[in-house]
Amino acid sequence: MIFKLDYFYLLLGAVLALIALLTLADRSNPRRHTTALFWALYAAIYLAGEALPEATAGAIMITMALLAGFGGVRMGAPKHLPEAERRSSAQRLGHKLFVPALIIPGVTMACATLLKDVKLGGLFLFDQKHLTLAALGCASVIAVALACVMLRATPLQAAREQRRLVDAMGWAIVLPHMLAVLGLLFTEAGVGKAVAHVSTSYINMDYKLAAVAVYCGGMALFTIVMGNGFAAFPVMAGGVGIPVLVNVYGANPAVMAAIGMFSGYCGTLMTPMAANFNMVPAALLDLHDKHAVIKAQIPTALPLLGANILLLYFLMNY
């Protein structure tokens, strides 16, 4: 492979290390030492990666959690251009400003679809296992380069701007990462099996509608707890979907699977555990209420969950 995912890990590690240095030098940050330590530890995870002893990586994660959890990660006073200058620059550059922004999705898409199977000298151009991520990495680098040329800015300025955004999001950035770790730990410790055991032992499923509601509701509820429909599906399909809906009520497995997974997604819309969809955007959009995105989604998610129960009830025997 020519563009391996590992290169982008190193690139991100270098950027995080630079952010740590910039933070250390930033006297406007009330907690610059602990904040710098936080980003430096995160940089180590990306730079050293698999070379780190496993227990050390675990200790790094816990240290980062403690630093963030006890208010050690703060932001400095960001340096913006004055509003008038931004407006005149926007007027001067016009639609040209959209070009690098749209290059990120555009190039990612083109690389992931058109250049997917392209080989150069016998090597795949992109990491086959992490195609989209490798493509996104290339697209981001191209976009930064183009933006630097177009705006006559230096890469260091780009790093400063990246720091401004990373700073504004703060610890919210690592929350999805830590939740993914927790999800893997749950699987290892057998949480899924325990939930399936409890839900099938104590609920009466002699009525078809009740069984459907338990299955869909369970998918949503379990997704709310785990933050991920993928983790919920094996549990609910194995515990209720297959033994009750398919074997007792003769449901079509394809319908049971499709609508079940979508019921799980209704749960994803309602949980802070799906941090990358619900908590990170709240930080990215400077929302005062950390749960504002979830609150905006609940009135869509609940009626949709009800609709799913009815859809499954009426469609499952086709």
Next chain:
Amino acid sequence: MQTAVSLWPLLGVAVIVLGFLLRAHPVLVVAAACFTTGFAAMMPVEVLLASLGRAFVKTRNLPLIYLLPLAAIGLLERYGLREHAQAAIARVKAATAGRILIVYLTVRELSAAGGLTSLGGHPNMVRPLVAPMAEAAAELRHPGLSERLRQRVRAMAAATDNVGLFFGEDIFVAFGAIVLMQTILRAEGIEVDPLHVAMWGIPTAVTAYIIHAWRLRRLDREIERELLAAAAQLSAQSAGQP
């Protein structure tokens, strides 16, 4: 027969629920849940730390999606990307916050259904373009928009991206979730055609679109009503004065 299932690991789930109910710091809640789950499963500390470390390194591909595009977006913002997005939408007379978001919902759900999930996203589309455009459209129609309504429009922009993505991507045959469902059902001795799973997702995908689009239309009316009420209150106050 005795049950071989240990219920102790559920303590970890209880910690999560309790932590979020008590509004404790989310990162601390997660760390506490990790330790509780590990101890409930009788893991010694070193084994638990190693297990956490292995998972932490393995899942480090996740934040790449957020962190890599930020340099370009940050640089463009410094030179007025958001201001330009707002100025550009101001020229479209028919634009309202709700209508812009309905257009985005349509594009996002259809492109995700075609497998193009990278076409949207919070860092590269919602923050620099969609949210500022929706906010500008609302502000232009209703000058003096309250901060509360601005925040609401922005939150709805993020919600729209999520709804479009979730309920679009699952009707794309090559999507990971469909592969996962097929694998799990196969392990239980049931064969399903991925095409059928994708097809049976369509009724939900359409329902999700209808519900969310209807809410976006109501968002416009909600903004209008609130501003009318505020204006009425203001004129009532000034009428009361001599």
